[in-house]
Amino acid sequence: MPIYKAPIEDFKFLSHEVFDITKTLSNVDDSIEISADLLDAILIECGKLSEEVLFPLNQTGDELGCKFANGEVFTPPGFKDAYKKFSDGGWCGLSSEKEFGGQGLPEVIQYMTDEMISSANMSFGLYPGLTQGTILCISKHGSEEQKEKYLSNLISGKWQGTMCLTESHAGSDLGLLRTQASPNDDGTFSISGTKIFISAGEHDMVENIVHLVLARLPDAPKGTSGISMFIVPKFKINDDGSLGKRNSVSAGSIEHKMGAKASSTCVMNFDNATGWLIGIENKGLSNMFTMMNKERLFVGTQGIAQAEISFQNAKDYANERLQGRAPDGGKSPDKPADAIINHPDIKNKLLFSKSIIQASRALSIWTHLHVDLAKYDKNPNNRTVAEDIEGIMTPVIKASCTDFATEITNECLQIFGGHGYVSEWGMEQFVRDVRITQIYEGTNSIQALDLVTRKLKIHNGRLFDNFINKIETSIVKIDKNHELDFLYKPFKKSLSRLIEITEWIKKNENSYPHSLSTISNDYLKLFSLVCFAWMWLLISEKCISNSNKEEKFYKSKLKTANFFMHQILPLSQFLENKIRTNNIILEDISVNDI
Numbered sequence: 001m002p003i004y005k006a007p008i009e010d011f012k013f014l015s016h017e018v019f020d021i022t023k024t025l026s027n028v029d030d031s032i033e034i035s036a037d038l039l040d041a042i043l044i045e046c047g048k049l050s051e052e053v054l055f056p057l058n059q060t061g062d063e064l065g066c067k068f069a070n071g072e073v074f075t076p077p078g079f080k081d082a083y084k085k086f087s088d089g090g091w092c093g094l095s096s097e098k099e100f101g102g103q104g105l106p107e108v109i110q111y112m113t114d115e116m117i118s119s120a121n122m123s124f125g126l127y128p129g130l131t132q133g134t135i136l137c138i139s140k141h142g143s144e145e146q147k148e149k150y151l152s153n154l155i156s157g158k159w160q161g162t163m164c165l166t167e168s169h170a171g172s173d174l175g176l177l178r179t180q181a182s183p184n185d186d187g188t189f190s191i192s193g194t195k196i197f198i199s200a201g202e203h204d205m206v207e208n209i210v211h212l213v214l215a216r217l218p219d220a221p222k223g224t225s226g227i228s229m230f231i232v233p234k235f236k237i238n239d240d241g242s243l244g245k246r247n248s249v250s251a252g253s254i255e256h257k258m259g260a261k262a263s264s265t266c267v268m269n270f271d272n273a274t275g276w277l278i279g280i281e282n283k284g285l286s287n288m289f290t291m292m293n294k295e296r297l298f299v300g301t302q303g304i305a306q307a308e309i310s311f312q313n314a315k316d317y318a319n320e321r322l323q324g325r326a327p328d329g330g331k332s333p334d335k336p337a338d339a340i341i342n343h344p345d346i347k348n349k350l351l352f353s354k355s356i357i358q359a360s361r362a363l364s365i366w367t368h369l370h371v372d373l374a375k376y377d378k379n380p381n382n383r384t385v386a387e388d389i390e391g392i393m394t395p396v397i398k399a400s401c402t403d404f405a406t407e408i409t410n411e412c413l414q415i416f417g418g419h420g421y422v423s424e425w426g427m428e429q430f431v432r433d434v435r436i437t438q439i440y441e442g443t444n445s446i447q448a449l450d451l452v453t454r455k456l457k458i459h460n461g462r463l464f465d466n467f468i469n470k471i472e473t474s475i476v477k478i479d480k481n482h483e484l485d486f487l488y489k490p491f492k493k494s495l496s497r498l499i500e501i502t503e504w505i506k507k508n509e510n511s512y513p514h515s516l517s518t519i520s521n522d523y524l525k526l527f528s529l530v531c532f533a534w535m536w537l538l539i540s541e542k543c544i545s546n547s548n549k550e551e552k553f554y555k556s557k558l559k560t561a562n563f564f565m566h567q568i569l570p571l572s573q574f575l576e577n578k579i580r581t582n583n584i585i586l587e588d589i590s591v592n593d594i
Helices: 008-018 021-028 036-064 079-088 107-120 122-141 144-156 284-320 344-376 380-415 417-421 427-438 444-455 458-474 482-508 515-545 552-568 571-587
Strands: 067-069 072-074 159-164 180-183 189-199 208-215 228-233 235-237 243-246 249-254 265-277
Touching (some): 079 122, 107 122, 122 144, 122 228, 122 427, 144 208, 144 228, 159 189, 159 284, 189 208, 208 265, 228 284, 284 380, 284 427, 344 515, 380 417, 380 427, 380 458, 458 482, 458 515, 482 515, 482 552
Parallel strands (some): 159 208
Antiparallel strands (some): 228 265, 235 243, 249 265
């Protein structure tokens, strides 16, 4: 049976010692009601909920999955009761507006709770996780009447929300979607069409589901400029706030998936369903990106979460499994064999996993902290910088954290050997569950294209410049701390490499017809490696300056940082060379040569 222990110690270390979250936020807005003690209490309680309530349902949820019958979807046994505990505990509205019943806590705290929930039970976490995007979209683009009608019940967890974009012929290219919205005399719209791959589209955990649907008006322009967004609830809402008649929206079936089987993924049919326009006509795509960008950060969180639980189980197994003798001599002469953690290949796999997971977690905390700064900082220039950081980091977090998570879960399964391939150990579920994170909310290649073709270009490259300024400001003191030279020197080389290759891309982007799409994936990976190295530098600075630096926790961090800088970061040189030559090689190969 698999295990899970919430990484509370690491969250506390990053929150208080590395990023000093409470001080950072109180310095920009003293109305933010968050103390170090409150933050710790939230982490501990969410850890208990994740370990004791959600995690025990993870494996059975995968085995039993959701059931579909007569248009209804039933979640696995225990999910409905667990969700009641979850919503009654106030976890649905942790970072939502107080005005509508939320707790108004910072997004950076939401990130840490989301990670624990998604580690313990990724399928369960999808239900409330997607609703956060619905809440944000209505908050930013809805009318006052729509906010009053929907937000309180969404924030309390009484209702949930979805995002209905994809159609069978329109995936990454939403300009091809065909769902129609016909105006009615009363100001509503009749929505007709079929959407696929709709997470939490129908289920039995809440009394109402609020769908945000992309559709076309009759006279809409072709392509993405002719898409509008509509609120289409499962049950219409009466004027007094009570539930009215059932709307003409239903689940036609549920998908039979590789993983995340306890999360209902539905085909949704809209048969002249009543919808209400949200925002401006033909501006639905920009509304969608408000929701999508939040969900992309959430998907990155899911990746880190699945990597974490995979690592915990692989490390536990490697300490218990006895096979052969370590090459540097027997470690347990009183036993028939040594624990496999003593074998170099296993050590290497575990250190690779640990170094990526902990750097990813730090980077996500830093990014979500800037989501908060973009919201709370009273200085408009600082808000702009924070918005730029959020913008450039969103595709990096989504793609890099899930790409590496897929690699980590696979490596951790490999540590189990044949036992990893057997379902009772739980490892094959982690491999299956995490795989979707590279696909949904925009495939990782789409994220790479977004980074290279949009984020590097907009505002004359300001996003990248602000990102580099953040790094250079943070390492001024480290530059003079020669105790950290063994980490600083390889980092500085990789940072220079990133800056140089970014300039090279800008100069050469027109040299080849498809240059940016050719190198975008490699560039994003190079970018992420530099980000991870930077995180390890910040972490190591705090470890080495701590009066308790000889404690195992801090010494282990420094050794892991050293492993990353000298065993993983050198990939950045390979990626730079690949970027410089890929265009020439690929352009010489036609599709007929494949």
